[in-house]
Amino acid sequence: xxxxxxxxxxxxxxxxxxxxxxxxxxxxxxxLMARATFGGAANxxxxxxxALLIGVVVAVVAFFVIPGALKSNLSEMxxxxxWLTLVGLSVAAGALVAAVLWPILAARRAVR
Amino acid sequence: xxxxIWPVEKVINRNADYHPSGLNWIQEMAAGxxxxxxxxxxxxxxxxxxxxLVVATGTHQDWSLIEGMDVQxxxxxxxxxVYPSPQAAADTWKAMQAFTAKGGEAVMTxxxxxxxxxxxxxxxxxxxxDRLLQAGTLAKSKVTFHSALKDTVFGVKPVNDxxxxxxxxxxxxxxxxxxxxxxxxxxxxxxxxxxxxxDLVVPYDFLHAxxxxxxxxxxxxxxxxIKEGPMAAGGWLEVDKATLQHKRxxxxxxxxxxxxxPRGKTAATIKKSAPIVAHNLVEVIAGRQAAExxxxxxxCPLLIREGSALLVEFDYEGRLVPSLxxxxxxxxxxxxxxxxxxxxxxxxxxxxxxxx
Numbered sequence: 001x002x003x004x005x006x007x008x009x010x011x012x013x014x015x016x017x018x019x020x021x022x023x024x025x026x027x028x029x030x031x032l033m034a035r036a037t038f039g040g041a042a043n044x045x046x047x048x049x050x051a052l053l054i055g056v057v058v059a060v061v062a063f064f065v066i067p068g069a070l071k072s073n074l075s076e077m078x079x080x081x082x083w084l085t086l087v088g089l090s091v092a093a094g095a096l097v098a099a100v101l102w103p104i105l106a107a108r109r110a111v112r
Numbered sequence: 113x114x115x116x117i118w119p120v121e122k123v124i125n126r127n128a129d130y131h132p133s134g135l136n137w138i139q140e141m142a143a144g145x146x147x148x149x150x151x152x153x154x155x156x157x158x159x160x161x162x163x164x165l166v167v168a169t170g171t172h173q174d175w176s177l178i179e180g181m182d183v184q185x186x187x188x189x190x191x192x193x194v195y196p197s198p199q200a201a202a203d204t205w206k207a208m209q210a211f212t213a214k215g216g217e218a219v220m221t222x223x224x225x226x227x228x229x230x231x232x233x234x235x236x237x238x239x240x241x242d243r244l245l246q247a248g249t250l251a252k253s254k255v256t257f258h259s260a261l262k263d264t265v266f267g268v269k270p271v272n273d274x275x276x277x278x279x280x281x282x283x284x285x286x287x288x289x290x291x292x293x294x295x296x297x298x299x300x301x302x303x304x305x306x307x308x309x310x311d312l313v314v315p316y317d318f319l320h321a322x323x324x325x326x327x328x329x330x331x332x333x334x335x336x337x338i339k340e341g342p343m344a345a346g347g348w349l350e351v352d353k354a355t356l357q358h359k360r361x362x363x364x365x366x367x368x369x370x371x372x373x374p375r376g377k378t379a380a381t382i383k384k385s386a387p388i389v390a391h392n393l394v395e396v397i398a399g400r401q402a403a404e405x406x407x408x409x410x411x412c413p414l415l416i417r418e419g420s421a422l423l424v425e426f427d428y429e430g431r432l433v434p435s436l437x438x439x440x441x442x443x444x445x446x447x448x449x450x451x452x453x454x455x456x457x458x459x460x461x462x463x464x465x466x467x468x
Contacts, residue, residue, distance in 0.1 A: 072419030
């Protein structure tokens with residue numbers, strides 16, 4: 001339990017210096033969700049498919065980019081915990097992009 | 113910072129930004145303790161009475177025991193030390209860069225006293241070797257580690273043995289019972305005291321000097337210091353290693369490097385022990401016993417090259433105690449590297465603020 005609480009605090013401290021940017025991005029996303037929800041017939045299912053596809057591409061790219069960005073490299077993945085960490089970070093990056101794109105793509109597919 | 117991974121700005125914060133509200137901050141160092149009259153004497157001569165005292169003075173770096181040493185000269189003539197200050201650590205990186213560009217003899221040292229972050233001399237040794245490799249000058253260089261200890265470089269046997277095994281493979285030589293006693297900065301010569309032998313003078317192109325450490329005079333010269341036993345020479349705070357309560361003055365507690373405990377002069381020790389001290393102090397204030405116990409948890413994310421580290425965690429008994437299930441402490445690891453370079457500072461700040 002303590003480790004989970006500590007990780008949440010670590011995430012908070014990492015976000016704190018960039019909190020204004022995070023808040024703006026969150027408001028933008030809420031706005032996009034609202035526009036897609038209330039601005040006409042959004043195609044959520046159709047939008048989700050493309051968002052997930054883009055998310056997968058981002059995750060794959062992130063898998064190769066993240067180690068270098070952290071001053072490490074793929075050859076330093078020593079054992080399962082390292083691979084799990086890298087895959088987790090990559091999936092998180094892809095999921096974040098997919099979540100941001102989903103309302104945009106859902107609204108666009110409805111317009112069509 | 114000493115090996116170029118963090119900039120100096122990353123480790124500097126303002127005390128005032130982390131004070132809880134209602135704090136009376138006396139901006140003077142503690143110069144003396146009189147526990148019999150529950151008084152702290154400040155450097156400015158103020159006598160501050162207390163009901164309860166938490167001592168957190170940290171260590172004193174005894175540079176006077178290394179003749180010729182000048183901390184202001186760190187960063188030039190191959191002289192390095194990460195210990196005196198953040199700027200010294202940044203200057204150590206400058207000295208390392210100048211050294212690795214040309215190569216040569218790197219002399220790394222370790223005193224025989226307890227010291228804060230006992231892993232740092234080892235990390236510097238691993239990293240200077242890695243930086244030589246990156247610079248392409250390893251082939252014309254030699255890295256030697258001079259330990260003042262009898263036959264070890266680290267106080268936890270499995271870690272010690274693992275490090276020594278790695279150093280054999282990396283071509284890093286180790287010499288034991290070599291106590292750094294003098295430095296000729298301009299001449300780039302380090303003098304080591306060797307038992308039953310004449311002093312050994314070692315020329316260097318890069319020297320990482322680590323000062324012997326002890327308690328600051330304020331504690332050492334007070335009745336709070338350990339009086340007998342192996343830790344008495346350092347004048348460390350005489351606390352019970354489990355409750356961190358002073359053994360003779362129950363209204364006094366210690367946190368951090370000042371404690372005369374078998375291990376744990378690291379940030380990770382503070383992270384785990386500070387909440388325990390806070391809890392025990394509150395219990396004592398409420399008229400109860402200090403019952404919560406500290407197991408001596410210490411962590412040393414040991415950088416072994418850029419991009420990889422070992423996540424070593426251990427307790428008072430020298431047992432490896434990984435926090436996360438399945439973690440292999442002696443495995444080269446990207447996760448350990450990630451934790452060290454990205455997650456430790458946020459973890460430290462959240463504990464500093466009392467959140468975790």
